[in-house]
Amino acid sequence: MADDKAPRAANIFDVARLAGVSHQTVSRVLNDLPNVRPATRERVEHAIAQLRYSPSPAARSLVSRRTRTLGLIAPAVSDHGPTRIGMSFSIAAHAARYSVDTVAVVDDDPGGVRAAIEGLLRRRVDGIAMIVMDIGVLEMVRELDLSVPVVAAASSSRRSPLLVQIDQYRGARAAVRHLAELGHTRIAHIAGPARAADAVERVRGWRDELAERGLPVVDLAYGDWTAEAGYRLGREMDLEPGMAVFASNDLTALGLLSALRERSLGVPEDISVVGFDDIPEAAFLYPPLTTVRQDFSALGALMVQKLLVTLEEDQEETTDTPLPTRLVVRESTRSAVRDALEPSASERVQPL
The missing domain is CATH 1.10.260.40 (lambda repressor-like DNA-binding domains)
Incomplete structure (x- = not known):
């Protein structure tokens, strides 16, 4: 046929x-x-x-007219970070009297992103912002040379005027430093997807902080940002009292906490856990989660500001320095050196 x-x-x-x-x-x-x-x-x-x-x-008319519309290409996920960045971008754009045309794409599909860019250009947007999660899409974005200004929220060790980002690398190092200073010498890491730009930078920070302190770089497992992956890997990994786990994000940490409870390993009595993101629920987990806070709202607003530098003559130039993170210490971490008379959680659980 x-x-x-x-x-x-x-x-x-x-x-x-x-x-x-x-x-x-x-x-x-x-x-x-x-x-x-x-x-x-x-x-x-x-x-x-x-x-x-x-x-x-x-x-x-791409380069000859202004529509006071900005395009936003966002990953088709409901994760806290991308959602907050997109929301803050729209709020900042509307405050500057721009409307926003948002397109959701599969976040690991460079072809889909290209098609979304073409569609936004046909609709005569004045500038395009992208929330980029996948390293393949990030490489494609680096090669763009469009007739309108472009900015991407993406994590990378390579500085670029195109990018705005939160410092994932230093945030990861701060998490591992906190655990090492508590006396933990074996610090596992449940990472995000291997091709996720944020995950790549957090793994790099975890490795470098351990290496600088002469601690073994072991126990690395890759998840997918979900509580389900944190739970599954928490059941599978070789975790023992005295260890610590740096989880790729707070949802992963949530699943990990559940798995550790089922294994009769107490947090923080047996194992310290640190997350990443500081989602609103992190303070209300059991125990409240030590985590690395990211300012997603500031990142979304910075994307708008960077576009307006090109579009509006009265805008001040923005910096290429990544936005800082902040370690928030709660009750899921504690010293690895316990009182010799204090039993661990696993020791307190008696067999039936």
Whole structure:
């Protein structure tokens, strides 16, 4: 049977790839703007003809009109961090008299992100903000050269004017430092997904802090940010009294606490636990969770400010320095050196 599916129409990214130029250069040719070399213009026009690309009126006006609309590309997840960043971005944008056009995408799909960018450009947004979780998408974002300003909330050890971020690396080191200073010498880590940018930076911080203190870099397991993963790994990992666990986020820590209770390991009597994020529920867990606080609201507002630096002449330049984290010490951590007369939680549980 013949495939009656219509072929996909070429878009501006296809033209840019075929011509070997940036998306911004194609926009300049479409809008007949200066500062394009004749040879480059000819190459772009040839690619347009070859692909039979027909730009919409909206595409032709990408660099010539302002709509006071910002595009926001966010991962299609309900996690606390991305949700709060997106909410704060919208609040800050509206305060600056911009509307927000939000698109949710699968967070590990560079192709989906490209399609979302193309869609926002067709709707003539003045700038685009992205909340990036996956390292593959982050690499794709680094290569973008668009006709509108772009900013991405993404964790990376490489500084870039494109990025705004919270300092995951130093936050992780602070968590491990706290546990080491309590006397713990074996500190496990339940990480987030291996391709998650935040998880990569937290693993790096965990490793470096242990290495600097001469402690063994062992007991690393990868989860998926969920309480289910924390529970499963808490049941599977080789955890013993006197150890500590740095959990990739507070939901992972929540599942871990449940698993440890089922194993008759007390927190913090037997094992100290530190989370990351300081979600609103962290203070009300049992025990209240020691964690690393991130200011998601400040990050969302900073994304807007960074876009406005380009769009509004009266805006002050923003810094590329990552926003700091803060360790919040509660009751899920304690000294690894107990009174010799004080039994551990596992010792207090008598067999039936």
